[in-house]
Amino acid sequence: MSRAERLVLDPIGCRGHGVCAELLPERITLDEWGFPLLAPGDLPAGLHRSARRAVAACPARALDLDVERH
Amino acid sequence: MTAVLSPGLLAAGDPTLATHLAVHGPLRPPAPDAVADLAAAHGLTGRGGAGFPVAVKLRAVAGAAHAGRRRAVVVGNGAEGEPAAHKDAVLLARAPHLVLDGLQLVAAATGADDAVLAVPGPVVAVLERHLAERADPVPVRLVAVPDRFLAGEESALVSVVDGGPPLPRSKRPPVRERGVAGRPSLVQNVETLARLALLARGDRRAAAGVLVTRHAAGLPVDVADVPLTARLDAVLPLATGVQAVLVGGYHGSWLTVGTAAGVTLEPAELAGVGAALGAGVLAALPEDRCGLVETARVVGHLAEQSAGRCGPCLNGLPRIAAALQALARPGPPHPGLLADLGRWCGLVVGRGACSHPDGSVRLVASALRVFEPELAVHASGCCRARPGTAPFLPLGSGA
Numbered sequence: 151m152s153r154a155e156r157l158v159l160d161p162i163g164c165r166g167h168g169v170c171a172e173l174l175p176e177r178i179t180l181d182e183w184g185f186p187l188l189a190p191g192d193l194p195a196g197l198h199r200s201a202r203r204a205v206a207a208c209p210a211r212a213l214d215l216d217v218e219r220h
Numbered sequence: 221m222t223a224v225l226s227p228g229l230l231a232a233g234d235p236t237l238a239t240h241l242a243v244h245g246p247l248r249p250p251a252p253d254a255v256a257d258l259a260a261a262h263g264l265t266g267r268g269g270a271g272f273p274v275a276v277k278l279r280a281v282a283g284a285a286h287a288g289r290r291r292a293v294v295v296g297n298g299a300e301g302e303p304a305a306h307k308d309a310v311l312l313a314r315a316p317h318l319v320l321d322g323l324q325l326v327a328a329a330t331g332a333d334d335a336v337l338a339v340p341g342p343v344v345a346v347l348e349r350h351l352a353e354r355a356d357p358v359p360v361r362l363v364a365v366p367d368r369f370l371a372g373e374e375s376a377l378v379s380v381v382d383g384g385p386p387l388p389r390s391k392r393p394p395v396r397e398r399g400v401a402g403r404p405s406l407v408q409n410v411e412t413l414a415r416l417a418l419l420a421r422g423d424r425r426a427a428a429g430v431l432v433t434r435h436a437a438g439l440p441v442d443v444a445d446v447p448l449t450a451r452l453d454a455v456l457p458l459a460t461g462v463q464a465v466l467v468g469g470y471h472g473s474w475l476t477v478g479t480a481a482g483v484t485l486e487p488a489e490l491a492g493v494g495a496a497l498g499a500g501v502l503a504a505l506p507e508d509r510c511g512l513v514e515t516a517r518v519v520g521h522l523a524e525q526s527a528g529r530c531g532p533c534l535n536g537l538p539r540i541a542a543a544l545q546a547l548a549r550p551g552p553p554h555p556g557l558l559a560d561l562g563r564w565c566g567l568v569v570g571r572g573a574c575s576h577p578d579g580s581v582r583l584v585a586s587a588l589r590v591f592e593p594e595l596a597v598h599a600s601g602c603c604r605a606r607p608g609t610a611p612f613l614p615l616g617s618g619a
Contacts (some may be wrong), residue, residue: 160390160392161530161532161572161573162389162529162573163390163533164530164531177438182567183532183535183567185531
């Protein structure tokens with residue numbers, strides 16, 4: 151059994167602070183208004199730690215990690 | 221107007237309980253499990269816009285209630301915030317008891333002990349009188365919904381029922397798990413409920429029809445009950461004086477007359493030409509109006525009606541609306557405006573908590589496709605609209 155993790159954003163909670171894009175630039179960029187654009191698909195191996203750090207650092211608590219068990 | 225009417229939903233001559241019973245007969249409540257089975261057997265889908273299978277929704281809410289050991293709440297959605305749609309209002313005025321029968325059926329199917337009918341404020345009093353004539357096993361509360369475009373969105377409606385603002389909320393957890401008062405909740409459009417009430421009486425055609433609001437020049441706006449197998453050009457007159465057709469309402473799509481005349485109202489067929497029946501609006505834009513002007517005006521309204529809760533929608537829709545307004549004015553557009561518009565559309569799609577940005581962009585994209593020749597006319601400083609004509613598509617109540 152493997153665990154696939156995926157970043158999910160609550161678009162209402164997000165206030166565009168942009169912290170996530172600084173901590174996880176490999177998966178998150180900001181649009182021209184400062185709101186995050188998430189790369190589609192599951193998190194690649196090796197990014198789980200920084201993803202968790204980005205989730206924990208969101209001032210609006212709008213970023214989360216969904217865990218799917220396959 | 222040419223009609224391919226089936227009797228059924230609007231068959232009763234008046235809205236009283238006596239006429240309802242005389243025309244449709246009494247409702248013999250099926251076993252709770254049988255309601256979802258009935259909806260599944262006839263492929264009944266929601267008539268509120270998204271077209272989701274009713275049986276799947278019923279079972280999901282019943283399942284969530286069972287898993288959470290909480291009684292479900294059912295909500296009949298008659299909010300109809302779409303300015304061009306009147307079908308739910310007509311249905312509630314002409315066949316309120318079919319809607320109320322359907323509400324009892326879904327309450328039984330989900331094991332709900334609380335039923336809500338959410339409707340525009342002005343019709344609460346008359347529905348109160350209809351309710352008083354009935355002896356329903358599950359008591360029904362009437363809730364007044366403010367006249368806003370997004371008030372009928374599932375999570376916004378739940379907020380209204382709970383005494384909050386008519387604004388969509390986050391989809392996690394979903395309404396089926398945590399809706400009204402934090403309980404598992406089913407929100408179902410009133411037309412869907414009425415069709416379920418006919419299905420439960422053995423009217424097999426009920427799942428194969430749809431209520432449409434028709435807008436055509438020179439004819440009164442009306443609501444008709446038509447089969448999904450009807451050709452669009454049999455439901456709406458397209459033969460002369462029409463330049464394009466709006467299908468589905470303000471989250472819908474413009475089609476050329478040629479495309480519209482070649483399809484029926486079947487969801488799969490409409491999907492094949494990039495359209496969906498949505499809120500059931502069909503509008504034939506006359507030759508002497510400008511599709512860019514009409515669309516710019518509607519998109520301005522959609523931008524105003526954004527709940528403003530999600531960044532991309534809050535930032536994107538006003539810019540998209542302003543760009544369309546610029547394109548709707550005769551004269552060469554600002555260089556790069558079309559490129560900006562395309563980029564902004566791409567930036568709002570799929571990034572809202574509700575489907576408002578996606579629906580708005582669908583309308584814009586279809587307008588740029590269908591009215592592309594008019595863009596060139598505008599760039600040369602002209603516009604096809606006859607000066608002084610009133611806008612064709614309505615905005616806001618009674619407009």
